[in-house]
Amino acid sequence: MHTDRCPGFDGWINIKYTCVNHKKLVQYCNIDLSGSSGYVTNPGYPKFYPPYVCKWKINAFPGQRIQIEILDLAIKEPRLTKTKLLGYDCTDQLAIIEENAKVVQLCGDVKSNLIEYRSKSDHLVIEFVSFDFSPSRGVLFKYSRKLAEMCEILHNARLNKLTSVIIIPSAELSYTESALQWVHDSKWLTGLLLVRPGSGL
DSSP states (O other), X not given: OOBTTBOSOOOOOOOOOOOOOGGGEEOOSSXXXXXXXXXXXXXXXXXXXXXXXXXXXXXXXXXXXXXXXXEEEEOOOOEEOSSSTTSEEOSSEEEEEETTEEEEEEOSSOGGGOOEEEOSSSEEEEXXXXXXXXXXXXXXXXXXXXXXXXXXXXXXXXXXXXXXXXXXXXXXXXXXXXXXXXXXOSSSOOOEEEEOTTSOO
């Protein structure tokens, strides 16, 4: 509340937070992220980050996609340069790499860096490059594996003409709706079967 000695307007602050199990938090560089989901930070977060090239490789099962959520990014601001059309170039940077191409490049400490990205394939690399020690926080992101959209799955499907069954890459769930049967074997990921009516399956 405000008083005569402290004029102004009353207001409120909405704070969103998530409790993260330490087993789900990765604080190391240059490793493969094999879990279905998790949180990742650079070493030293949120106090500092040293100079290094840090890479995290994320692989999903065929038929899955990888969801990346940048929850915090506080690194050096871009520098002025004559080589870029926009007049700025990132020094320290965070990049999302897919199919050997940098599809996202971020730097600085702005709210617009807090993005979400969904992969088009079943593997990604997150790369954090820094050239000097910095007292900035660094990076915190969340990754998770998601089932691909049905149109993507069918695009990558294999048609078996003898059995009238479309064999779709594997996924981690069991689901049945009309002619669509999602199959998950207890030992092996056997795939998804889109069964045509009258096929006898």
